[in-house]
Amino acid sequence: MSTTLFQIAPRIPDLNIAPIPEGERKGLTKKEIAADHPTWCPGCGDFSVLALYFKLIEKRKIHHEKVTTIAGIGCSSRFPYFVQAHGAHFIHGRALPFASGVSLSRPDLHVFAFSGDGDAFSIGGNHFSHTARKNIKMTLVVMDNWVYGLTKKQTSPTSPIGFKSKTDQWGAKDRPINPMKQAISAGATFVARTTHTNPNHVLQMMEAAMDHDGFSFVECLSECIEFYEGSFDASNPRKGGKFELVPETHDVTDEFAAYKLASEDFPGKFGIFYKDNRPTKNAGEAQIVADMRAKTQGMKDWQILQKSFERMR
Ligand SMILES: Cc1ncc(C[n+]2csc(CCOP(=O)(O)OP(=O)(O)O)c2C)c(N)n1
Ligand code: SF4
Ligand SMILES: [Mg+2]
Numbered sequence: 001m002s003t004t005l006f007q008i009a010p011r012i013p014d015l016n017i018a019p020i021p022e023g024e025r026k027g028l029t030k031k032e033i034a035a036d037h038p039t040w041c042p043g044c045g046d047f048s049v050l051a052l053y054f055k056l057i058e059k060r061k062i063h064h065e066k067v068t069t070i071a072g073i074g075c076s077s078r079f080p081y082f083v084q085a086h087g088a089h090f091i092h093g094r095a096l097p098f099a100s101g102v103s104l105s106r107p108d109l110h111v112f113a114f115s116g117d118g119d120a121f122s123i124g125g126n127h128f129s130h131t132a133r134k135n136i137k138m139t140l141v142v143m144d145n146w147v148y149g150l151t152k153k154q155t156s157p158t159s160p161i162g163f164k165s166k167t168d169q170w171g172a173k174d175r176p177i178n179p180m181k182q183a184i185s186a187g188a189t190f191v192a193r194t195t196h197t198n199p200n201h202v203l204q205m206m207e208a209a210m211d212h213d214g215f216s217f218v219e220c221l222s223e224c225i226e227f228y229e230g231s232f233d234a235s236n237p238r239k240g241g242k243f244e245l246v247p248e249t250h251d252v253t254d255e256f257a258a259y260k261l262a263s264e265d266f267p268g269k270f271g272i273f274y275k276d277n278r279p280t281k282n283a284g285e286a287q288i289v290a291d292m293r294a295k296t297q298g299m300k301d302w303q304i305l306q307k308s309f310e311r312m313r
Helices: 046-059 076-082 095-105 117-121 125-134 179-186 199-211 255-262 281-295 301-312
Strands: 067-071 086-089 110-116 138-144 190-195 215-221 269-275
Touching: 046 076, 046 138, 046 199, 067 076, 067 095, 076 086, 076 110, 095 110, 095 125, 095 138, 095 281, 110 117, 117 125, 117 138, 117 179, 125 138, 125 179, 125 215, 138 199, 179 190, 179 215, 179 255, 179 269, 190 199, 199 215, 199 269, 255 269
Parallel strands: 067 086, 067 110, 110 138, 138 215, 190 215
Antiparallel strands: 190 269
8 A cells, every 4th residue: 555645744733823914913123124144344334224224114014025125236236135025136237127027017015126336327227227217116226335346346337537446546537427317317207315324314215215106216325435435425424524405495396406406516415306207117017917808808818829829920
């Protein structure tokens, strides 16, 4: 007589655990959201961005299965390893295409992407432009340190002219890109700027970005203590610099005013530069699906397939 798997499997004790209704689930604690201990250098600005992301998840009572954290490659892009939730540490510069797929197929999730300045604007520059113009719902936080940190000090697209690095031993010669102008002109519908030295402001910007229905972009200055120490002192009041908010009179729906704000010399202003309510690609695609479902109602899957093949003849 043969023994079936069913016979030899140990009986699982009946734990009698009733599922907790959604509304009654308590929010996560920082301990429950934190995964591996970050491997960043002590003093790296990225620590505060991570701590504020935890705070955001805690504050808004977002559960593990409702948030996803996606990144490319770089010191900053190690981010998903440190978050106890779904996420991916993907290919250098390719966080946004991955995040786009998640966003379009799972409208119930909060999709966050974290990038470095090289990841977002160098190798991933084309994806940045297209995700912005398509207005795919997600939040991208670029942890801008004006340098390639992981690969130990090469010039990045945001490094200022004159910055000496392994790729520019006599000082960078190329005009740096301006992330805010880049985002506004590409078509991002939420564009904000913050800095890791002002935790309340980082949290405020990430929360406003998360609540925006569309592609929301936050540039967060995040100092690389190892390869570009002191880069952002001029924006830090504790180092003799100044942190100035976007004036209350600024009209966030005025694209030209936002562009003008983005033209100010460093340290410039911090806050929401631009916000627009253009329809998302998510809404457009959902409409196509709904229309097709209505048209094919009552048909079997094979009949829909057959119709599609007939159309292709
Ligand atoms: C296709 C590919 N090209 C190059 C690299 C090498 N590389 C890894 S991270 C990186 C740049 C990291 O800079 P940034 O995105 O600014 O992140 P940071 O480390 O400063 O946070 C480069 C060039 C790679 N991993 N994959
Ligand atoms: S090399 Fe720079 S960016 Fe990377 S962990 Fe160290 S301080 Fe942070
Ligand atoms: Mg960088």
